[in-house]
Amino acid sequence: MIGFHTADAIRDAERATGHLLTDGVLMARAAHAVAHVVAAELAVRGGVYGATVVLVVGAGDNGGDALYAARHLRRRGVRVRAVLTAPDRVHAAALADFRAAGGTLVDTVDGADLVVDAIVGLGGRGPLREPAASIMAALGDTPVVAVDLPSGIDPDTGIVHDPSVHADATVTFSLRRLAHLLAASSCGAITVADIGIPVPTPAVESPTDAEVAARWPLPGPRDDKYTQGVVGVIAGSTAYPGAAILATTAAIAATSGMTRYVGPAAPQVVAHRPETVAVTDLAAAGRVQAWVIGPGYGTGRDSADLLRQVLADDVAVLIDADALTVLAANDDLRADLRARERPTLLTPHAGEFARLATAAGSAAAGLLETDRLAAVRVLAADLNATVLLKGRTTLVVDADGTAWGTDAESSWAATAGSGDVLSGIAGALLAADIEPRVAGTMAARLHARAAATASGGAPIGASDLAAAVAPALRALLHLRQ
Ligand SMILES: NC(=O)C1=CN([C@@H]2O[C@H](COP(=O)(O)OP(=O)(O)OC[C@H]3O[C@@H](n4cnc5c(N)ncnc54)[C@H](OP(=O)(O)O)[C@@H]3O)[C@@H](O)[C@H]2O)[C@@H](O)CC1
Ligand SMILES: [K+]
Structure with missing residues (x-):
């Protein structure tokens, strides 16, 4: 380290x-x-x-x-x-x-x-x-x-x-x-x-790339599709299926376990990635070891109900994008979050962070501009969750203040849909039973390498980034002893 x-x-x-x-x-x-x-x-x-x-x-x-x-x-x-x-x-x-x-x-x-x-x-x-x-x-x-x-x-x-x-x-x-x-x-x-x-x-x-490679979950001789962890992605809508496709594509590339999808974009997701087990209703989803909830799934009442059900599930949860907005808008959901005993990872960008901190009445809101690290520490403690603040330097901090971080070394990942790819990777790692701080940092590291791989010095879109997750992981795993 x-x-x-x-x-x-x-x-x-x-x-x-x-x-x-x-x-x-x-x-x-x-x-x-x-x-x-x-x-x-x-x-x-x-x-x-x-x-x-x-x-x-x-x-x-x-x-x-x-x-x-x-x-x-x-x-x-x-x-x-x-x-x-x-x-x-x-x-x-x-x-x-x-x-x-x-x-x-x-x-x-x-x-x-x-x-x-x-x-x-x-x-x-x-x-x-x-x-x-x-x-x-x-x-x-x-x-x-x-x-x-x-x-x-x-x-x-x-x-x-x-x-x-x-x-x-x-x-x-x-x-x-x-x-x-x-x-x-x-x-x-x-x-x-x-x-x-x-x-x-x-x-x-900050873990080195070799340390990230050494921790990456790979299938063993006795593993099957279930034992490696099943991640469930709740994302996207009929009008905006993109986030669902990006998050599931990234989750599939990150680990060998099964990827489920829940939401209205099920047909589009399966058209892009036929290996996804996709349903439209949460009740029909089957068991997962981790949920990713939020990318492009809207902020209406249904979204709040879904988040409530997911927070009540006895598995790891990653809350991103629209689900962070929903969390900011609902005191009762923040109370559910604080009471959770299972691993929870929040992955805001600066704007989502500020909204959430302000809604929660957290002193973190006032610290964001002057001291990012202190801000993330305060919000993680206030919400009793691990908080990953995105940026050129990503910080991932547990509720007890333990802090990891990683510098992306370039800004090619600053593109629309990039966060959906990150949440897919991190969700797959959570499903493999990796603790949120470690999963979030490992995901940010692979995400940065995927951006560099896809870019080669020129601008990219999030589809390029998602497609580069597998080759970037392959190159990273070469560092494994
Ligand atoms: N200690 C050790 O073992 C070793 C230390 N080492 C070296 O020592 C360095 C620390 O040295 P240091 O403590 O003397 O402080 P340093 O950074 O030189 O600056 C203080 C002066 O700067 C001034 N100043 C402040 N802000 C300013 C600004 N924005 N713009 C302009 N001026 C500003 C400030 O003025 P004041 O605010 O007091 O008016 C004060 O006079 C350390 O970084 C390493 O390089 C190495 O040798 C290894 C062994
Ligand atoms: K200097």
Whole structure:
């Protein structure tokens, strides 16, 4: 698992190293890592020797890391210059070392082959201030290596303030910061350099692709269509059968168990996927181990009745799309949800999340813009369910606050119907008896890989995404040992 940590936990862990921190050993190691990553970036962008690097240096130790890195870079034939954004508060010993190593002070980033953002790191708050903001605005398309974090991004919430730095690469030290997950798209390629800080309990964890592959449920020698878990999809309408087709197609591709469908789009679903056991009435559906309810199924009274029956069933339930709207509109259904003892996974996008949180009178509504992770924690606790908040970074949090997340690494999945595919995959995993936080994160991971597989660099629709679930899973399973 990849762990992501709060700034406070990182500071505590740094303090626990004792003299390594106070004697500057950690900073010396950090500086070495900065030089290494800068040289690697230069190497792939035209060469190290003779290149010009400009360090943009702030008031704290983040600037110190970069100034000490100058000595290593000079040794490799790099011209190193620095712009000081807070000259009266700069790390004095690091500046003296920079000068002694032959670094020169300048006023702008003009002429740089690469810029090092060492304005702020863990101590950063709010957007870039002047003069750092104007200095960085003049960058053009010069590549940027961020020390620790791109400046202007909040270390704990990942809020990308305006203005802030967008990095091509980020080098951090021993422990990943929460912002590296929550604002992954601003960080570029992240290098974690081990500088000898002990690892505390992370705030959020992210499974690697190999770990997702290792957990993926595959049929064993004694399995049949029932033993692997049957998922039931309640989705779509006669007018809008698309959501039903997308969710069932994805569920069928995700695991080998049986997929049932309940709803008015039964004929269309069977026409697309003949292996679906499709009926129009819930009473005729037969047993399932997990329900997926909501994509495109409408928000009328029938929808509320269906959700009530499903919540009363003694199996795992995934609530998505229209069912989230219905849940927001009905206090009694939220009471049923809170009282449930079986696994329940809610999969809202930001708009559905805000509606649901507001209706539930949850403080999560006010946190969504400022602290996504805190918002999901609060709503999960308030509703006594696992909540998956969709986005470029998907967060999946249990009612007790245990949090997993995953960065999609691209935004190709931001297309209509994409959520229906996600709920089909996650529902199939729930039916295979995987707990909601794990199922939701595994599904988000496969969904992201399917989007990348389908896209190959060009826009896609949700049908392309659904069709790519099987090939993406096949490629993922190659990582299984
Ligand atoms: N501790 C360790 O073991 C190790 C630490 N290491 C390194 O130290 C870094 C943390 O250093 P740090 O604590 O000195 O804070 P840092 O991020 O440099 O910034 C604080 C200064 O920035 C200012 N400032 C704040 N927001 C701002 C903004 N938006 N725009 C402009 N300025 C802003 C703020 O000003 P103030 O708010 O106080 O007025 C304050 O003066 C860490 O990220 C890592 O790189 C490594 O060496 C490994 C070992
Ligand atoms: K920085």
